[in-house]
Amino acid sequence: MRFSQAVDFLQLQRSETRVRARGLAPAGRAPGVQCVYRLSAKPIDEVGVPCRAGVQHTGDVHRWALVSAGIAPVALIGGWTWAASVQPRGFDPLRDTISALAAHGVTDRWIMTIGLAMLGACHLVTAAGLPDAGLVPRALLMVGGAATIGVAALPQPSSGHVPAAALGFIALALWPAACRLPWRRSARGITVLLVAMLAWLAVELQGGNLLGLSERILAGTEALCPLALVLALLTSQRRPTRVAGSRAGKPSNPGDHAPSGSRPRSGAPPPS
Structure with missing residues (x-):
């Protein structure tokens, strides 16, 4: 695991610990946390994180x-x-x-x-x-x-x-x-x-x-x-946040969030 990936992972973990997980969270995500794709972030799928390191705390609420x-x-x-x-x-x-x-x-x-x-x-x-x-x-x-x-x-x-x-x-x-x-x-x-x-x-x-x-x-x-x-x-809490340069909450670069071991699109540089 590279140093930048470890830092991103720790930031995500620290953000998620501030959220009180209640009930079932969609796709392994704690309630009150939304995935925010960082356009310049490096892939971190190999560490088993379900979303990017950038998170937006939208507020917890009891149902x-x-x-x-x-x-x-x-x-x-x-x-x-x-x-x-x-x-x-x-x-x-x-x-x-x-x-x-x-x-x-x-x-x-x-x-x-x-x-x-x-x-x-x-x-x-x-x-x-x-x-x-x-x-x-x-x-x-x-x-x-x-x-x-x-x-x-x-x-x-x-x-x-x-x-x-x-x-x-x-x-x-x-x-x-x-x-x-x-x-x-x-x-x-x-x-x-x-x-x-x-x-x-x-x-x-x-x-x-x-x-x-x-x-x-x-x-x-x-x-x-x-x-x-x-x-x-x-x-x-149910709707992913959209950022500039993305569509429907997906990263602008398809190779940014590719599964571990998958090959990047032809012509796209491999993740560093």
Whole structure:
């Protein structure tokens, strides 16, 4: 084994040890690692490595996080839809808030209370299922989940209801931008959009006629963000990264990744 091949192999091994292998990995590859073909890399098939030494860590995610992230928007949107359907005439979803459906004295307030509690619990579980997202974003997602549970436990007109709701909205708007995963630019764009929605909600709180609508758009979008991130991570783990000069994740030089002992194409120099 040549020195350069040994160095490449050690780099690959060190990168793979940072990934927690869970379940079956396709083609002997640990979950969370994608093969990246280095155009100038030398063949290392003889050392038994299933992919090139260059790896891209796209982030590890527990598959059960997909379940909790998927239940969250269903619990919220399904909860406010069902709760609104049993209210007497006079309830206006464009004007009245989600919290009004769980306030003291409201018809069947338990529906929205359970929906909010489920939403908060799902955020806590999803945060636990994103070990590589980073400490700060996971903490913000957990704070948002705990605050949502607090909103359910402190219905209007409780004095702690508004602070809990404000804390939850702010934390859930900021956590995507803090993620240490790919697509940072997109995640920051999502946070900018959520902050704009939060500003709209703050304006409507000053006596606007679309308070309920602004709150539902903001809360619904925040509930969908964890699901979008988990789906993106799971998809990226299955798709090889494409680099310049390659097709469909294959090296530009067919002789770069030829099996051990095979002869190079006619006219191509043998691997050194």
